[in-house]
Amino acid sequence: MEGESFTDINGTPIFLDCQSHSTFCREFTVTSPKVPVTKVIVFTCSIWLLAYAVFLFTEDTVVLTSAILITLVSMMLYVHLVKVEQETLFIIGSLGVQMSSSYASGRETTTFIELNKIKDIVINEAIYMHQIIYYLCVLLKDPSDPDAVSSVVPLFQSSKPRLNCLMKVYRSCQEILSKCP
Amino acid sequence: MVLKIFYPQCCNLANSGLLIGSWIQGHNSAVVLAVVHYPFIPGQVKRYIQQVSTASGVKLSVLGSWSLPSEAEKGVENFLRDLRTIFPQDRWLQISRKMGQTGFNCSILDRSQGTILFVHYDQRNVMLSQLHPIQTEELDPSDSELRQVFQIVSLSQPLFLLDRYDDGPLKSTHWQSGGQEASIIVELLKMASVPLCLTISCLLHLLPLNFLCSKLSTCVQLSYRSDHLRALSSPKTAVGHSEFMRKANVLVSILVDMALGFLLMYWLYSDNHISMLANALVPAADHVAKELEELLQWLMGAPAGLKMNRALDEVLGRFFLYHIHLWISYIHLMSPFVETILWYGGLSAGLGLSFALALLSDMVALLTFHIYCFYVYGARLYCLKIYGLSSLWRLFRGKKWNVLRQRVDSCSYDLDQLFIGTLLFTILLFLFPTTALYYLVFTLLRLLVVVLQGILHLTVDLINSLPLFAVALRLTRFYRLAEGVKFSVLCDEPDTPLHLLMEINPLSCASVIKTYRTPTYSCYPKDSWTNLVKKLFVGELIYPWKHKTIKTD
């Protein structure tokens, strides 16, 4: 429907988009900001300047070549493996929960958890570096013991929104989950 | 309550007719498998469903009716309702498409109105895919819904045999194969494989491969490959997905191995590469021996400024020098035959690259036998000193090791025991650095050889265990190995139920390798690194490449 701006745990602005397809099917998309151009330029320039400084001493062009290659490869790896641009939580009542994250390069990874494996969706606390953060997570049922929790799947792992954003998502999720026992 | 209808994409534009499918036990959902078109004779439809049900083992039934917009006229409404009396069912679905709408409409008769969710699936992909982790059990109502959908679709293959071109009384729409290509060749291969398998298994039974010694890695590889061939040539067909995959992986890895081996052979026997290698080998061995001799001379002086016991140093150095002398004469005795040996050894590449590598590893072991000997002598001497020193140190403090209680107890020794013990302790303590240095140097040399052999073994192991067939399957037919599914919204219109598209989420390459790799010896746990370092420190002999035997229990 409409988007809302929030901040993540570091204070960077993120964008939450809620889409309601039906009464029992909702999609939450958290969009992180793109990599700022200044950061890329600073990173590239610092590596190239360093390589050029080494080149002045050694007078070996291999240094420059390798510096360019290293920059390119590391950028590609960063874009392909590290930088997550969008994280989507797709909750379908009576079917399950689907989490997908799309990387800056366009790569997408998706995991679907069936409803009969889910025990609950809760907000949890965790110690992260030197602070305590909140995160949304899916509790999975233990197949042998229906009351026990076998494992915890954290949601929005790379965007890490703040509590107010999580509360919004949590309320809608619980609304859908309560409708389909 | 939400009713989920799994609908095949190929039936989106089918002519009107009856929906044939199955209700999923324990869940409020239905899987549509095919549409049988008008006109039909109800008795024939019933018989056909009966036949397919017994053939596939899935409880098929008529789920409802399907109508395209062209026939959406007044009289049809009643006709569709009457159909239900012909095929009595608990629930009767009426799915219809309207002009100007992408989504379907659906109404359930005789039921409290609930919301409906359409999940569209690709029938071929779902039928052929294998959901991971693999479960071999039969249909179970408590099982997960998706697994049941996958199982129902893949089991109802007999339903899809009814071809579009068949001129029978029934016409239906479902996934249809485009015919099997090159089926004559495949059939011929299948026919030929039976006697081939039988002969190979007979040959394998005749050869006493089980008694091959496990010291040489070539023999290990031979017995390993024979195990593979035995598994491949068993007269029974593969039952279940995992066994089939295992056989296919083994077959592909053998074929790739042999192809690489032939490439190697081609390179070896063209341009006289063999004699070049042979001519290079003997000087290389000579060079290694010369380097070793220099190393020993250096050790016999004052290596790195260390002051060692001169007498012992000289004794050890002379002993090792004599050994090298023996070694060089042995190499020179062997040198005329090296080329022939290499020529015949190169033939082993015809059995596969892994054999050639295993043979190379054995040859490295044989050519560095002197280093191994030095290592063993050094380690034994060092081990003796370490144990002697530790027990004499206990005597020095007036303690002893209590074997029964596994601890150090105090003990009163006799005067002569004390005297001799201290004498020996002093001697061992002062001679220890010399032995330790020799041990250190030879262990480093040995580790170098072990690392080389380890790389060879790793390569052989990679060839043996890499599931090439599974990886190729993942790359070319990504839907065959499914990790799960993913959903996306297909169409969301205000008056129609929600339509989702279900796609196959392919297994990641890393988990393909992890799931399907052929179990080899390297899969079994080995010494940990700390254990290895401990063994090195105490002076026990290390054999990192030695495989543990498979435990039967």
Added chain:
Amino acid sequence: MGPDSAPDPPVPWRKVLWERQPFPDNYVDGRFLEELRRNEGLRQYHYWAVVKEAGSVGQQLSCVAIFITVWLYMEQGLLSPEVLLLTSLVCAMLGYGLHQVLASTVDSGDEPRTRLADLQSAAIFLSFTYGFSPVLKTLTESVSTDTVYAMSAVMLLAHLIFFPYTQPSPPGSLSLNAALFASVCLASRLPGALHTFAMLSCALLVFALWPCLLQRLREKAPSQFTGVCVGMCIGGIGGLGSQSLVGAVLLALALGNVTFFCPLLLITLQRQKDNIQGPWDEAEIHEDLSHFIQ
């Protein structure tokens, strides 16, 4: 509320934990300090008795000094190994005779060693030392002299510290081993294999056999023991004096310190002793438990 300010209750306080009483848990009444005891089981020492006992420490110190003297003589070539061997042999024979005489006067030993066993031990000592002396000779060749001296000094100090002065026979293994280690180190610095052999035999005599004889002497003839100690001390000082005067003076000072000053200090400080015991101490089990440990 402190433990002493409890109100005066009608029931008297009892020192039991199993019944509920109207007192706080840490309550004690006025009789608490009545059971205080001071310096229980104190033994009053007499100065001369302590001096006599301390003589054995001084005697051991002098033994080490004598050994070092012998080694110094050997190193400088003033004493030939043959002479040392001969002297050692004579001393050993004399000592063995004395040992036997003292043993026969009061026959109390439960299983006396036979002559054959003694002979066997002696044969083992001599053969091993003689066999190993060429090896020992080259042992510390590459080690620097300072290292060897430092090692020997530390080991001899360890010998003196760990020596079981109250019961010198059998000798404590750590102290004997330390002394033997030191003597092997020192002996390996001597010019020849025979020197090493002679030095080790001498070490065996001084560090292993002499304490046994001394112990026997102390048990059987306590009056002579003091004389022997004094003789040893004088011998040590004299011997060291012939090589280095400073050493002799230092040794004399150390001996005086150990035998006269330290006992005086002990007696003086004993008056200051104030050791209190009472019901707060942890429980001691006085019952004989030996029949449990079977």
